[in-house]
Amino acid sequence: MSLPKAELHLHIEGTLEPELAFELAARNGVELPYADTDSLRTAYQFEDLQSFLNLYYELMAVLRTERDFEDLANAYLARAAAQGVRHAEIFFDPQAHLARGVEMGTVVEGLWRALGSSARNHGVSTQLIMCFLRDESAESALETLDAAKPYLDRIVGVGLDSAEVGHPPVKFREVYEAAAALGLRRVAHAGEEGPPEYIVEALDVLGVERIDHGLRCVESPELVARLVRDRVPLTLCPLSNVRLRTVDVLGDHPLPAMLDAGLMCTVNSDDPAYFGGYAGDNFEAVQQALGLSEERLRELARNSFLASFLEHDEELRARYLAEVDAYEF
Numbered sequence: 182m183s184l185p186k187a188e189l190h191l192h193i194e195g196t197l198e199p200e201l202a203f204e205l206a207a208r209n210g211v212e213l214p215y216a217d218t219d220s221l222r223t224a225y226q227f228e229d230l231q232s233f234l235n236l237y238y239e240l241m242a243v244l245r246t247e248r249d250f251e252d253l254a255n256a257y258l259a260r261a262a263a264q265g266v267r268h269a270e271i272f273f274d275p276q277a278h279l280a281r282g283v284e285m286g287t288v289v290e291g292l293w294r295a296l297g298s299s300a301r302n303h304g305v306s307t308q309l310i311m312c313f314l315r316d317e318s319a320e321s322a323l324e325t326l327d328a329a330k331p332y333l334d335r336i337v338g339v340g341l342d343s344a345e346v347g348h349p350p351v352k353f354r355e356v357y358e359a360a361a362a363l364g365l366r367r368v369a370h371a372g373e374e375g376p377p378e379y380i381v382e383a384l385d386v387l388g389v390e391r392i393d394h395g396l397r398c399v400e401s402p403e404l405v406a407r408l409v410r411d412r413v414p415l416t417l418c419p420l421s422n423v424r425l426r427t428v429d430v431l432g433d434h435p436l437p438a439m440l441d442a443g444l445m446c447t448v449n450s451d452d453p454a455y456f457g458g459y460a461g462d463n464f465e466a467v468q469q470a471l472g473l474s475e476e477r478l479r480e481l482a483r484n485s486f487l488a489s490f491l492e493h494d495e496e497l498r499a500r501y502l503a504e505v506d507a508y509e510f
């Protein structure tokens with residue numbers, strides 16, 4: 182669906198399509214434990230978040246040089262642009278690369294080669310959000326923030342991802358305080374597999390401005406009331422929820438009820454190469470499975486721009502919002 186939209190929940194490493202994975206493996210002399218793209222695709226059957234993360238981290242072995250990260254980001258931006266994405270706030274996972282001996286500079290400069298010319302080349306404005314892996318230590322997160330200091334002009338904010346349960350937001354209090362002191366925006370995954378309390382903690386302890394996923398807020402009427410009152414954006418990822426089995430089938434997704442409750446929902450793709458669709462595909466899927474009206478879809482698109490970190494260019498945000506209003510389905 183080409184409705185203009187911002188993508189606010191997108192892991193760049195999760196855009197690695199099998200074809201590009203094999204191309205980069207050949208280029209870098211990396212051996213993949215799959216015969217070809219078809220046999221790799223058959224591995225895309227996930228039980229839960231962890232079973233996905235195992236493959237996600239395994240395939241990252243092919244990302245080694247600046248050019249690899251540039252090619253990865255350009256491939257994503259081209260696909261996103263074709264599906265109506267006008268603005269993308271893109272997560273990356275530096276710890277997963279540092280652990281393999283790939284430097285922060287290689288990752289950021291490589292991504293920037295694509296992002297820095299994206300408005301011109303793809304018609305997509307971009308921001309970069311650095312995520313900490315919550316199943317690594319708080320010390321490791323602090324070291325990562327330190328390693329990012331030379332590149333902060335290219336990074337708008339920090340996030341928190343990877344295995345959620347057992348790794349509550351409070352573990353990262355100190356690093357989020359340090360990030361805030363550096364002027365970075367703050368978001369965090371919470372309430373994907375973890376309980377509603379993690380969402381409350383992300384707000385109260387980490388001071389986040391948006392919740393990534395946040396799906397399990399629906400279990401707490403009190404929390405829903407707070408999120409509605411404070412207009413806290415939730416970056417939902419419907420196809421991801423089905424593939425990682427946080428909802429059984431898309432037709433059972435709580436998105437319509439969440440919108441009816443007044444929550445500020447957005448629709449995003451998370452890891453589109455693994456979960457069966459990019460941003461526009463997610464919009465189409467929820468339209469079909471949940472029967473969302475055109476006005477609801479327009480509301481989701483407006484929310485995406487309102488929730489985006491475009492404060493440095495309100496004119497651009499206004500232009501995007503006008504495009505949403507003018508869109509004809």
Ligand code: HPA
Nearest residue numbers: 192342343344370451452
């Ligand atoms: O959906 C996700 N959840 C948590 N961590 C992640 N890292 C990539 N994708 C995800």
Ligand SMILES: [Zn+2]
Nearest residue numbers: 192342370451
């Ligand atoms: Zn995610």
